[in-house]
Amino acid sequence: MWNRYLLFIKNICLATEQNADPLDHWRDRLFVSGIAFLLPFCLIGLIPGLIMSYINQFIPLFIFDSIAFIVSVIVALVPRIPLVIRKWAIFMVFYGIGVVLIFFIGNYGPGLMYLLAVSILMILFLPNNQAYISFYFNLATCIIFSLLIHFKLISNLPKLPNLDLVHWITVSSNLIFLSAMFSFLIPKLFSRLENSLREQVTLQEQLKKGNVKLEQSLEEVESKNKELEHFTYVISHDLQEPLRMISGFLELLKIKYYGKLDDKANTYISYAVDGANRMRLLILDLSEYSRINKITDDPVLLNPKKILDELQITFQNEILIKEAEFTSENLKPFYGYPSFFSVLLQNLIANALKYSDPNRPPRIHFSMTEREKDYLFQLTDNGVGIEDEYFEKIFILFQRLHHKNAGRGTGMGLAIVKKITDMLGGEIWVSSEVGKGSVFTFTLPIYLEE
Numbered sequence: 001m002w003n004r005y006l007l008f009i010k011n012i013c014l015a016t017e018q019n020a021d022p023l024d025h026w027r028d029r030l031f032v033s034g035i036a037f038l039l040p041f042c043l044i045g046l047i048p049g050l051i052m053s054y055i056n057q058f059i060p061l062f063i064f065d066s067i068a069f070i071v072s073v074i075v076a077l078v079p080r081i082p083l084v085i086r087k088w089a090i091f092m093v094f095y096g097i098g099v100v101l102i103f104f105i106g107n108y109g110p111g112l113m114y115l116l117a118v119s120i121l122m123i124l125f126l127p128n129n130q131a132y133i134s135f136y137f138n139l140a141t142c143i144i145f146s147l148l149i150h151f152k153l154i155s156n157l158p159k160l161p162n163l164d165l166v167h168w169i170t171v172s173s174n175l176i177f178l179s180a181m182f183s184f185l186i187p188k189l190f191s192r193l194e195n196s197l198r199e200q201v202t203l204q205e206q207l208k209k210g211n212v213k214l215e216q217s218l219e220e221v222e223s224k225n226k227e228l229e230h231f232t233y234v235i236s237h238d239l240q241e242p243l244r245m246i247s248g249f250l251e252l253l254k255i256k257y258y259g260k261l262d263d264k265a266n267t268y269i270s271y272a273v274d275g276a277n278r279m280r281l282l283i284l285d286l287s288e289y290s291r292i293n294k295i296t297d298d299p300v301l302l303n304p305k306k307i308l309d310e311l312q313i314t315f316q317n318e319i320l321i322k323e324a325e326f327t328s329e330n331l332k333p334f335y336g337y338p339s340f341f342s343v344l345l346q347n348l349i350a351n352a353l354k355y356s357d358p359n360r361p362p363r364i365h366f367s368m369t370e371r372e373k374d375y376l377f378q379l380t381d382n383g384v385g386i387e388d389e390y391f392e393k394i395f396i397l398f399q400r401l402h403h404k405n406a407g408r409g410t411g412m413g414l415a416i417v418k419k420i421t422d423m424l425g426g427e428i429w430v431s432s433e434v435g436k437g438s439v440f441t442f443t444l445p446i447y448l449e450e
């Protein structure tokens with residue numbers, strides 16, 4: 001019931017108000033809430049006052065209390081009245097009550113209290129540049145009343161006690177002091193609050209604009225990623241077949257005209273076949289790189305030792321030729337993404353075998369360490385090593401370090417490794433010494449079992 005009443009008052013008083021200033025916005029709403037409470041609670045003071053005024057035949061007070069109540073009802077319930085007029089009507093009601101209590105009754109305490117209340121209400125409900133008006137109102141009232149007492153113009157009023165100018169000045173000076181303090185100091189605080197609110201509103205608007213731009217950028221990136229994914233799909237499916245045909249016909253040409261071509265022609269054919277095969281590998285790697293863009297499944301329990309054993313079978317021919325030796329340490333099951341982990345480890349092993357030292361068999365060691373928030377993996381080899389200046393470059397797309405004894409690669413293996421670790425929330429880095437080998441270290445986050 002009370003909430004419906006509050007909503008009714010707000011709809012009447014704020015129907016035509018659209019204040020963009022944040023502090024004035026809350027001033028208006030505070031005033032309307034005060035009106036909603038004023039209307040029922042003013043009866044507590046007005047009804048006894050009306051009854052006693054009527055019994056004692058004090059007609060001026062009876063008339064003023066009646067007017068004050070009617071004005072309060074009009075302010076609260078009559079629509080289409082500008083809010084600023086409603087505010088000034090309430091100010092005048094409180095101001096009038098204070099003057100009546102002092103002038104007609106001679107009651108200093110409650111009268112001055114109402115005048116001070118006008119100062120507080122004006123500070124709360126008016127803009128900062130108008131808050132000082134109450135101070136001048138109270139100052140003028142006290143001066144006028146002092147003149148009336150000094151010239152004995154109100155001494156014939158029957159309700160007033162014996163008036164003493166010194167006593168009045170002593171009492172009213174406190175009202176002037178408090179009005180001045182409230183009128184000139186509190187608005188400074190409100191001004192700071194207003195500036196702070198405006199800064200917050202400005203920051204919120206900037207943040208909204210930034211979020212809109214960010215969303216637009218994300219949409220553009222997503223659109224570009226889809227275009228890239230479609231492009232690589234076309235490449236991997238539509239261009240592989242022509243490359244197969246080129247390399248196939250070149251091989252047939254070499255076989256058919258075996259013995260009829262000189263060594264230079266055979267060399268050219270070999271170069272062409274090798275180029276077609278490398279182009280096909282590049283297309284396959286590019287297709288794989290483009291597919292590494294997001295995680296769609298939940299982490300599952302994977303066995304790194306099992307994946308390492310399967311990869312040794314994959315590289316069996318190269319391992320036998322180079323007499324490579326694999327060792328491992330502390331490999332234990334953990335929650336992760338088996339397909340991504342397998343691709344990551346496969347490219348690291350391929351890199352270690354490709355850049356092995358021809359003067360000694362490859363020795364590849366893979367270890368795992370569980371830390372507080374992640375797992376740390378290290379793949380150590382005894383290959384040709386990497387110079388310090390290339391530690392960052394090797395993870396960039398199409399970057400290759402050519403060694404005289406290393407086979408030609410596509411320059412995408414370590415870029416794929418980097419993209420997988422970044423996507424999974426991990427990191428990867430390398431430490432190396434030329435002629436002794438390299439250590440590739442990467443981390444993966446710990447996923448708790450659901």
